[in-house]
Amino acid sequence: MRSPRYLLAVLIALLPVPAIRADEFALRDGDTVVFLGDSITAAQTYGKIIENYTLLRYPDRKVRFVNAGVGGDTAAGGLKRLERDVLAHKPTVVTVAYGINDIGWGTKADAEHRKAYLDGIRGIVEACKKREVRVYICSAAATAEDPAKSEAGYLQKMCDDGMELSRSLGGHAIDVQRAMRGIQKSIWAANAKVADKAKHDTLHAPDGVHLNDLGQLAMAYAILKGLGASADVSAVTIDADGAKLGAAKGCAVKDLVSREGALEFTRLDEGLPFNYGIFYALSYRYVPVPSELNRYLLTVKSLPKDRYEVTADGRGLGVFTAEQLAGGVDLASATADPWQPGGPWNAQANALKALTDARYEVLSAGAQLRAAVPGAPVTGQLEKQSGEFDTKIVEMQRNVAKPQPYRFVVKKYEPPAKKDGK
Structure with a gap:
């Protein structure tokens, strides 16, 4: 019992x-x-x-x-x-x-x-x-x-x-x-x-x-x-009727306009979504990162019934129906091309991963040398240099992870023209 x-x-x-x-x-x-x-x-x-x-x-x-x-x-x-x-x-x-x-x-x-x-x-x-x-x-x-x-x-x-x-x-x-x-x-x-x-x-x-x-x-x-990590990165709600901002949580929105049938606005987030490479989202079939740790939401209401293309700084995030956008779409790992990272925050996350990997490679090299030849001059020299490197690369990590203002565009999707009449 x-x-x-x-x-x-x-x-x-x-x-x-x-x-x-x-x-x-x-x-x-x-x-x-x-x-x-x-x-x-x-x-x-x-x-x-x-x-x-x-x-x-x-x-x-x-x-x-x-x-x-x-x-x-x-x-x-x-x-x-x-x-x-x-x-x-x-x-x-x-x-x-x-x-x-x-x-x-x-x-x-x-x-x-x-x-x-x-x-x-x-x-x-x-x-x-x-x-x-x-x-x-x-x-x-x-x-x-x-x-x-x-x-x-x-x-x-x-x-x-x-x-x-x-x-x-x-x-x-x-x-x-x-x-x-x-x-x-x-x-x-x-x-x-x-x-x-x-x-x-x-x-x-x-x-x-x-x-x-x-x-x-x-x-x-x-x-x-x-550790209490939040599910939400940030969320924006916009009413397309009159291009009005409904809500902005975890971010600031400015320069919201409607012109030539497209909605445009600049979004500056307090933090960024977590991404870990082009194919890492495949793991999310089992590990609920998107719903529990990584919600980066965009909601656009009052759009006429149609399909809409969403971009951020010119990078394609996908094509969504008016109904999907009205219900809110998660753009954290969204991409118009599965072979390419989606939003610019995705590229920032990829760069951060490379820097973090490099940081630990250098630290591991120092640890291996200390274990093998603890008293050798090269060990002391590497420890000094790796300490300086660690300080610098941490600075680089923080710079890469810093949120940037992204220009979002939501416009009616126009399928690409067919070639040779096909």
Whole structure:
């Protein structure tokens, strides 16, 4: 029989997520965020997604990010290296993601290893609280185990205890595993319709524990929601009858005019949509980024019944009916050509991703050199140069992520002329 504590955790996970205002996002101006964990964290992927999301959505907040993941690590190991790898960076926020190595990938799921895990979690939370660091204990990422069975598995129950322990000590908790399991269930449902198992989608590498890119996105999504990331980027409502502005949320609209049958206006957003490459939206079939983290809305009412082309700074976003525009369309990842990024904010996001990847490549090079030849002159020289590079590239990241005024045009769609009478 399940304990009342376990049942309460399940019920909380099943409750609908309340709407969260943008000012409730947990990462604040001036924060230093350290991601502490094992190889899933050391892969850097979910951390970079959170970093890019924060830069795009909250460009007015200067937040610094540090990855402190180590392959094979456990909560006990994280506690041992906490001072050197985490607190030395003077963090204000620490996320902690352990569990799977703590029970030896399931081979050591016993009371002894559960105690070691909880002792490590207690020590990390207490040390962070002592330094006035806001600490978030995350449940372990979901494994490839059948999601209908893993809910009652040892790993989830142990992580439930770790999250409850964090809350009891004044820390925070994010149930990554249950959030990922919900995504995993939708994947399994889709796979059930595909006979060829080689074409099945998954969150995992072949070992069933480490995450592929889709799994890392799912983990980033879970943590962002746990940090209070808002669903809405911005929203504009316009009445085409008289070219009147109805509402502008999260942005400013000016120079709204109707001329030659087209609506035109300039939109300056407070933050930008999150995009991650031309084909990344394919992952949104399973990870609800568009509806939960990335709504960039345009609503145009009172248009005559017809089809309308929407552009931003001359870039095609698509063709929509008057009914669609009246109901509101999400332009975050919209594009008139699936082989090209859509709005200019999409190109900004792509450039930001390249800069963030470059930042971590340089940091990784320094870490490898320190581990191999810690006393060599080249190591010290690279550390100095990489520090200067990091300062500069962070400045570049923030410049690229800064919202720009975009000129939107909504006009009746004219199909391209047919060639050779065809």
